Amino acid sequence: MRLIGSLTSPYVRKVRIVLAEKKLDYELILDDPWGPATQLAAHNPLGKVPCLILDENVSLFDSRVIVEYLDTLSPVGRLIPPPGRERVTVKHWEAVADGIMDAAAAAFLELHRRPEGVRSPDLAARQDTKITAALAYMDALLGEQPYCMGVNLCLADIAVGAALAYLDLRTPDLGWRDQHANLARLAEKLDARPSFMSTRPPAA
Template identity: 90%
Template sequence: MRLIGSLTSPYVRKVRIVLAEKKLDYELVLDDPWGAATQLTAHNPLGKVPCLILDENDSLFDSRVIVEYLDTLSPVGRLIPPPGRERIATKHWEAVADGIMDAAAAAFMESHRRPEALRSPDWVIRQNAKITAALAYMDTLLGDQPHCMGVNLCLADIAVGAALAYLDLRTPDLGWRDQHKNLARLAEKLDTRPSFVSTRPPAA
């Protein structure tokens, strides 16, 4: 398998962590979706990373679709529960974490990629409000549990960990750890796992 992505995308990192936890071999192909020379649209009509190229040259895109597929490839370290309430709860965590990624990415693009004369401070404030609300929600939901779904690592933790690390990368002045001690404790634990260490994004 080949994974097309970038080193800073939290969605790509989520997939890479799942690949590492599942001990699945793959080739990482770096591509800039914003670059004129991108080859991404040949495999994903939406032109977004991550995109997983399968051995038979078929492709999958959207991190939520990709990680669901990857979890079926090996019985090692099941990350998504079977159909039922636990599965829904796990995917619920992932949706909130992905929402943080969406908002953080949107705020970053508005502040750094959009021409300065066209930037909207109100848009950035709106995205930051989403992040603040989502962090408070997750911190309360996590409580004193060692992991999002209890005692074992699952996809929920991976998604949350990727989202929190992306905030550190793009909004280092946010200081989310001071207000959200439960999430800070989880992030500290996740940051020591080999799958997280090996996929850390480069400094901004």
């Protein structure tokens, strides 16, 4: 398998953490979706990372699709429960975490990638409101549990950990740990795992 992605994308990192937890071999192909030499168009019509190439004619894209596929490849460390209420809850956690990534990425692009004369601080502030609400929601939902779904690591934790690390990368002054002790405790535990350590993004 070949994974097209970037080192700073939280969606790519989520996939890479799953690959590490599942002990699956792959080749990482670095690509800048914003650059003129991007290879993505040949494999993903949406031009987004991550993109997992299975063979010359088959590729998967969107991190949620990719991680679901990867979890079926090995019984080692199953990360997604069988169909049912528990599975829906895990995917619910992932959706909220991905929403934080979406909002943080949108705010970053608005303030740092758009030409200075057309940037909208109001649009970026709206994304910050989403992030603040989602953090409070997840912190309350996590409570005193060791992990999102209780005592075992699952996809929910990986998605949340990737989202929180992306906030540290793009909004280091946010100070989310000060108001969300439950999430801070979870992040500290996840950051110590080899799968998180080996996929840590470079400093902004």
